[in-house]
Amino acid sequence: MKLKEIMTKDVIAVSPDTSIYDAAQIMRDKDIGAIPICKENLDVEGIVTDRDIVLRVVCEGKDPRATKCREVMTDRLVVGKTDMEVESALDLMGDLQIRRLPVVEDGKLVGFVALADLALNNRFDHASERALSDISVPSRPQM
Numbered sequence: 001m002k003l004k005e006i007m008t009k010d011v012i013a014v015s016p017d018t019s020i021y022d023a024a025q026i027m028r029d030k031d032i033g034a035i036p037i038c039k040e041n042l043d044v045e046g047i048v049t050d051r052d053i054v055l056r057v058v059c060e061g062k063d064p065r066a067t068k069c070r071e072v073m074t075d076r077l078v079v080g081k082t083d084m085e086v087e088s089a090l091d092l093m094g095d096l097q098i099r100r101l102p103v104v105e106d107g108k109l110v111g112f113v114a115l116a117d118l119a120l121n122n123r124f125d126h127a128s129e130r131a132l133s134d135i136s137v138p139s140r141p142q143m
Contacts, residue, residue, distance in 0.1 A: 007111030046073030
């Protein structure tokens with residue numbers, strides 16, 4: 001099965017100049033844990049997660065209304081392609097210890113896949129379990 005068959009297609013994205021406060025409000029309202037950061041033409045520039053907000057804004061004492069997404073987003077982004085096999089995506093997510101994967105086509109954001117969504121699909125529950133196990137292995141502390 002391909003990612004295009006199971007991805008969430010109704011993706012919310014914000015611009016790099018969106019405040020962290022506004023991004024967090026969208027995440028709360030839509031009950032999502034990550035939001036892609038895109039240019040106007042849906043070129044993906046990065047991603048901001050709820051964890052990024054806590055560690056890079058709250059813990060740093062930054063003002064979420066004055067801090068822009070571009071300042072705290074992860075910009076070395078891993079993306080999936082619409083024609084990628086779900087199992088390959090799960091392997092990639094496990095290997096890189098990521099829980100969310102923006103999906104692009106011709107460089108444009110077209111969907112989103114979350115490990116939690118895949119875990120709910122009986123067809124992928126074992127592969128999701130394996131990926132989650134890989135993700136849950138503690139990474140080495142960075143010095």
